[in-house]
Amino acid sequence: MVLLSPGALGPAADAAARCGATDQFVLPDREEAKSLIVVSRVYEWLAELGLDRHDTILAVGGGAATDLAGFVAATWLRGIEAVFYPTTLLGAVDAAIGGKTGINFAGKNLIGSFHLPSRVLINLDLLETLPATLRLEGLAEALKAGYVADPDLVDLLASRGEEVALDEVVERAVKVKVATVEADYRESDRRAILNFGHTVGHAVEILAPMPHGLAVAVGMVAAATVSNARFGFDHRQLIETIFGLGLPVAAAGVSLESALQLIARDKKRSAAGVRMVLLEAPGSPVVEPVTSDLLEVGLRAVGIT
Ligand SMILES: NC(=O)c1ccc[n+]([C@@H]2O[C@H](COP(=O)([O-])OP(=O)(O)OC[C@H]3O[C@@H](n4cnc5c(N)ncnc54)[C@H](O)[C@@H]3O)[C@@H](O)[C@H]2O)c1
Incomplete structure (x- = not known):
């Protein structure tokens, strides 16, 4: 399992350790994560790691991180498993649920796929600490x-x-x-x-x-x-x-x-x-x-x- 997350998030390390993630790719924050440039950089990283069909992508972050990670998981090797650990309330009640992924290209979410995460882990204690x-x-x-x-x-x-x-x-x-x-x-x-x-x-x-x-x-x-x-x-x-x-x-x-x-x-x-x-x-x-x-x-x- 590998981890995609904006780096500054404290919960990322904890979630990665609990799920047994071995490597982390640090995503840009917010909408900057949802670009084809970032998708391509993540693909290069996955290729270097030799990620195969049995591997899983863990996304820790808000809806931007789970939208990007979901798209990468949907398309890498024609689809591998994704696990989401939403760290925003909007992510937990909406973005991480339902299998829509999204990349911004000439408009918001114009590229995407349907790809359900195999698990969504919601940490209520974490959500109670949100700004x-x-x-x-x-x-x-x-x-x-x-x-x-x-x-x-x-x-x-x-x-x-x-x-x-x-x-x-x-x-x-x-x-x-x-x-x-x-x-x-x-x-x-x-x-x-x-x-x-x-x-x-x-x-x-x-x-x-x-x-x-x-x-x-x-x-x-x-x-x-x-x-x-x-x-x-x-x-x-x-x-x-x-x-x-x-x-x-x-x-x-x-x-x-x-x-x-x-x-x-x-x-x-x-x-x-x-x-x-x-x-x-x-x-x-x-x-x-x-x-x-x-x-x-x-x-x-x-x-x-
Ligand atoms: N796929 C879907 O069905 C779906 C549904 C709704 C929204 N979305 C997408 O979700 C995105 C919005 O998601 P969002 O509102 O979570 O925003 P976001 O992912 O852009 O995160 C907002 C900010 O909150 C910070 N953050 C995240 N977790 C935090 C925490 N625990 N404590 C403090 N700061 C934290 C992030 O670093 C970022 O700066 C949009 O791109 C939208 O298109 C997708």
Whole structure:
């Protein structure tokens, strides 16, 4: 077994020792890890080590590290085993689960593969030590999981707020992701519900700019407002929950025009409009094309004017 991890992470050494990893490749941090240049350097390293079909790649780090390592594992010798040890809450509840890998090339995640890790090791004690922003980003993705498939998880996060204990949150959010992926591994329909908050969220992430999880919180407010206009969904409860968790409910300094342009380039667009995940109620998502008028209602609700 070999280890891929951004070097500065304390848990890497511990995880590597426990799993019996023999060598480590130190990845660049964050999105810089998800490039073809890094992929190629890792391939060269694996070739030097003579890694064979029976070997395993262990990835310790956030979603960027597991996305890169998953892609390398999917493609080296046409696929070897990967084990993930996510060190961010977002990684534990989302990125490390479900087998999507991603490399940035002329756009985010435009290269990738489906390759399930053989094991995902989640260390709750480690996740409890995360800096506030990393914790909040993960709570936003957990809240998303609740809104699309587990209303009890929404209630848990709404009632306990930022101080919520992570054991139940992680278990419930992981269950939502696993069940959704099992129903539709290659995202032909059902898996798309996991994109709740991501249509506007991606635009906010780039244009505000804002960390992914926080941008998804803003995107959920926009999608909930559209859901209210479309289905009478009670979006005030969602806004209060997001606000109560200490997550942002609006994005400052983003123009309507730039947001609309970016969303129009979204790969999920059809002639009838941009496909968005809406809610009829917590736990009842609907994926459908949204007209530009409705989309604007959502954007204006999060301060994009
Ligand atoms: N494959 C999927 O299904 C999927 C789903 C969601 C997100 N993603 C991807 O995940 C990535 C985002 O993941 P992320 O939010 O974990 O960010 P990240 O991997 O970029 O890490 C964010 C920062 O946190 C630091 N960090 C990691 N663990 C830490 C710890 N325990 N303590 C302190 N700092 C720590 C990292 O070094 C980095 O600086 C994106 O590239 C996104 O595309 C993939």
